[in-house]
Amino acid sequence: MLPQVIVLNGCSSAGKSSLARALQERLPEQYLYFGIDHVLSSLPQSDWLRMCRGEPITRSGYDWATLVRGYHYCLPGLLQAGNRLIIDNGWCERDEKRELLTELAGYAAVLVAVRCDPAIAAVREAARGDRASGLAAWEAPRVHADWDYDLDVDTGTDSIADCADALAARLVEARYWRAAADSLERLNLG
Numbered sequence: 001m002l003p004q005v006i007v008l009n010g011c012s013s014a015g016k017s018s019l020a021r022a023l024q025e026r027l028p029e030q031y032l033y034f035g036i037d038h039v040l041s042s043l044p045q046s047d048w049l050r051m052c053r054g055e056p057i058t059r060s061g062y063d064w065a066t067l068v069r070g071y072h073y074c075l076p077g078l079l080q081a082g083n084r085l086i087i088d089n090g091w092c093e094r095d096e097k098r099e100l101l102t103e104l105a106g107y108a109a110v111l112v113a114v115r116c117d118p119a120i121a122a123v124r125e126a127a128r129g130d131r132a133s134g135l136a137a138w139e140a141p142r143v144h145a146d147w148d149y150d151l152d153v154d155t156g157t158d159s160i161a162d163c164a165d166a167l168a169a170r171l172v173e174a175r176y177w178r179a180a181a182d183s184l185e186r187l188n189l190g
């Protein structure tokens, strides 16, 4: 049975949003793609552009943790209404990881590692020009720490199409996923 939510976790420029879009097209059921950028891009436009460039945001009311928490709190609402989701972010902090998995507890979730050699991610980052320089390098050692995965892809060695084909095949055939529950238990133990 297909999961209710597919979590794509990886550093910036690893290819998460490209993979999410490709995966949507391959799955036999409708999945909404709802990434952290859907929330962040609803900031005032000039602040969103500052964030993309890695510049500080000084407007009163801005708080990173509140935005991330808001993203996490949206997820049970979308799921409870009956939607299936593909979500993505580079979850780097333990508290953010714990908060996400707490919100998803009770839903059938699959955790997917979107791996990519940081050197390759850095080249993509420079080429796209809409991400702060050095973001991928900062996230790379943090993003995969502290949790387990059900599935892995590597966009540094494989094309997005090949990664999406492999994921779709595994998602359709497998029936039991445990990484979300195991990871939350470990994070709660400290």
Ligand SMILES: Nc1ncnc2c1ncn2[C@@H]1O[C@H](COP(=O)(O)OP(=O)(O)OP(=O)(O)O)[C@@H](O)[C@H]1O
Residues within 6 Å of the ligand: 010, 011, 012, 013, 014, 015, 016, 017, 018, 019, 037, 089, 090, 124, 128, 131, 155, 156, 158, 159, 160
């Ligand atoms: N396997 C790949 N081969 C070549 N280019 C890729 C591959 N995966 C992603 N890219 C390219 O890398 C860039 C970043 O991809 P994408 O926006 O999907 O990454 P992301 O992980 O969602 O990034 P962010 O977290 O910063 O939003 C895009 O230009 C995309 O075309």
